[in-house]
Amino acid sequence: MVDREPPLRRVLGPVLAEVIVTAARAYGVVLRTVPGGVRLVGSHTLGGVDADGDVLTADVIVSAVGDVPAVDWLTGSGLTLDGGVVTDSRGRVVDGIVSAGDAAVVRGACRRPHWTNAVEQARVAAAALLGEDVAGRRFPRSGPTSSAST
Structure with a gap:
């Protein structure tokens, strides 16, 4: 999961966000903060996202842009x-x-x-x-x- 700010903190506050983030990591979710945001990579088929120079790939990409x-x-x-x-x-x-x-x-x-x-x-x-x-x-x-x- 990639977000511009620490995941869920803005919505839930630091304490509850940390509880959920810790549980997500325990289940194997990789979390990454990219303050500048990401750019979709690929032409006809989405190949991943560019996160500050690192291309991240996944089986499924969900974009929640606001x-x-x-x-x-x-x-x-x-x-x-x-x-x-x-x-x-x-x-x-x-x-x-x-x-x-x-x-x-x-x-x-x-x-x-x-x-x-x-x-x-x-x-x-x-x-x-x-x-x-x-x-x-x-x-x-x-x-x-x-x-x-x-």
Whole structure:
């Protein structure tokens, strides 16, 4: 497994990531960090990946390159866009409009797509829309942020 940063650390944090990485290595998974990323190698048939000059081959290559929120259609709408729709900590964009999931970027936080926060963000944003905006209930600011879009 090749990643730009230590595997799973960004999504799970250092402690849980290390537990999973240790278990993966025990099962024979080879893990490699390549900060500059990799380049696919081959013309008609994929032959491997170039990882900083080393060509790595495998029986199967799966590429998980990330996501880009499809918010271009909102350009000119008056909403603040910065890699997604900018929200407050409760998912509010402006009065009567909320955003959750991949499309949401919490002001002052880093967007980290992960499915678990899509559910929590949707709950918090729905509560804000329904006027049930309870103090202390917050949109997730750190850790992963969703994979569903609204």
